[in-house]
Amino acid sequence: MKIAKLYKKLTLANFINWFAMRFYRVAQIVTGYMIIIAINLNPRREIFQKNLDSLKINRVFFFRKVTLPYLSFLEGCKNLKAQIIFHKEGEVIELTLPKVINKGFKVNEAYACEAKLPDIYLAVISDAQIFVGTDLIIADKTILYDQINKDFFNRYPVKSPLIANVSKDNISIKWPLKSTKIKQGIHLPKDHAKNYFHWMIENLPRLSLVSELDKNIPLLVDGDLPAQFYDALAMLNQDNREIIKLSNNTLYKVQKLYYPSQLSIFHDSYDNPFYGKDAVYSPKAISYVRDAILKKIASPSSSTRRRKLYISRKNSDYRQLINSEEIEDALVARGFEIIFPEHLSFFAQVQLFSEAELIVGQSGAGMASFIFAPKDCEILMMMSDASQSNLHIFGALADSIGLSLKYILGKHINIKKSYINHSDFYVDVSILIKYLEDSNR
Structure with missing residues (x-):
């Protein structure tokens, strides 16, 4: 009787939708458990795990x-x-102290x-x-x-x-x-x-x-x-x-x-950084990776063209450079190659960075391969001026293996709640051009 009264309060369309969604969720869970049984029977079949992951089930049922x-x-x-x-x-x-090329910007002495x-x-x-x-x-x-x-x-x-x-x-x-x-x-x-x-x-x-x-x-x-x-x-x-x-x-x-x-x-830190604790790199550890990898890569000969690279973050969904096209136009006109590291094999990335004389890019994981650059390579890192940003993240990394890295800071905009250091930002292209002209690049 109660069920009948409940149904009368629902339209047929609402009930069908309600039932369909619950049937779908139950079917997903049952399917998930069946695949888990298959994984236990044959854990070497990687396709079983891929099938389980594709279900995107609420994992609470498996924990x-x-x-x-x-x-x-x-x-x-x-x-x-x-x-x-x-x-x-x-x-x-x-x-x-990190090196910042913006005129008038004072780096915190801390x-x-x-x-x-x-x-x-x-x-x-x-x-x-x-x-x-x-x-x-x-x-x-x-x-x-x-x-x-x-x-x-x-x-x-x-x-x-x-x-x-x-x-x-x-x-x-x-x-x-x-x-x-x-x-x-x-x-x-x-x-x-x-x-x-x-x-x-x-x-x-x-x-x-x-x-x-x-x-x-x-x-x-x-x-x-x-x-x-x-x-x-x-x-x-x-x-x-x-x-x-x-x-x-x-x-x-x-x-x-x-x-x-x-x-x-x-450490990821979304507060004002602890300069001596949040980003600290062992010179021996970074050199270990650099030296071991470069031994597997053919060293550039004296006749090899030294490259000027711009490392793009266009494919990222946060910390975007708002005027990236303006920056790219200025760099391409000066002989830079636009690189998307995520589309390259690891070998190709190392080869490119090992042949660079100048690397320009935004703060992000794609710039990590600068550890394979020649010791006389110059690195220019673009980063937002948000107070929570920690310039040691890349500056101290470059210092650990004797590379020269300088920052050009841009105005942060499109502020993300609680994550101001992941905000999008805008770089004054005139600062970039002046730096390249002054350094004869």
Whole structure:
């Protein structure tokens, strides 16, 4: 009787739409569980995981929420009495004032400061639990994680989709219902692994710490990265270790996990930057990647034309250069090539940057490959003048390997709520032209 009365309050069209949507959602969930069963029966069929991902189901149906205490990685290793193969105190380095070519712009003196690099260590953790897309691991019901600092845990945004929420003492994570076992492996999953900058500058240098390990120990990496990322990994995989690509929505139980520490620090910060903490790069780590990759690339001969490159961010959906066409016209007229790194193989990117005499571009991951440029190459970085912007992000990176980088700052507009340093911006083309003319470019 109640059902009949309810139906009378609905139009036939409304009821059909209501029923169809619920039927569709239930069908999606049932289909998802069926594919998960197929994955468990044959985990090597990558198409099964692709089919599951294509459903775009609300992942709450494949996770349960778990809350655990957390520690910094090194502190956690010591508390758990994990084996630490070696441990070196992090060095203190000097950060210098960034160079800005805008007339009258005064760089904050606080940029010139000391910064401590992370401690360097290689830890071995028994019965560890790891996930795709995050540095976070679990051992003995304790989370080990360096992306959150207990002293200012709410300063840096948490971007790992695995993390539900954070307090000063605990982290709640979305625990995958699906799990699989791995005997041993070297940990390389990473927060922001799909970002080229984080992959190249933070993650790949960790390989420099594992050269003395048994060559039969495989590398464990995120399994859904762009092809260029795996090409870069292959060039640095000098021991030809097996590479195991991890799947989404899966808990991996690793019997013996080797964890090479982070060598550089780059925290996302949407507040006024901590100049000595938010972007700190190890010169040895960056040089390791640079030197190892350039050895695989033919060195430009004396007759090779030195290139002038403009690195475009037109395909990005944020932090856009509003007058990019005006900038491009000015640069093309002066012999620049317009480059879209995301469309190039990793080898092609390195080759281009290694032949450059001048690189102009916007702040963004595509500029990370300037680490492969010749030491006499000049780099001009365009960035918004938002006060939350941190000029050490690229300035300190260039300094770490002895490259010359200068900034041209543009007026920020189209302000994003809470993310002013990701706002679009406008660069005065006359400043750019004057710089190129004064430097005879």
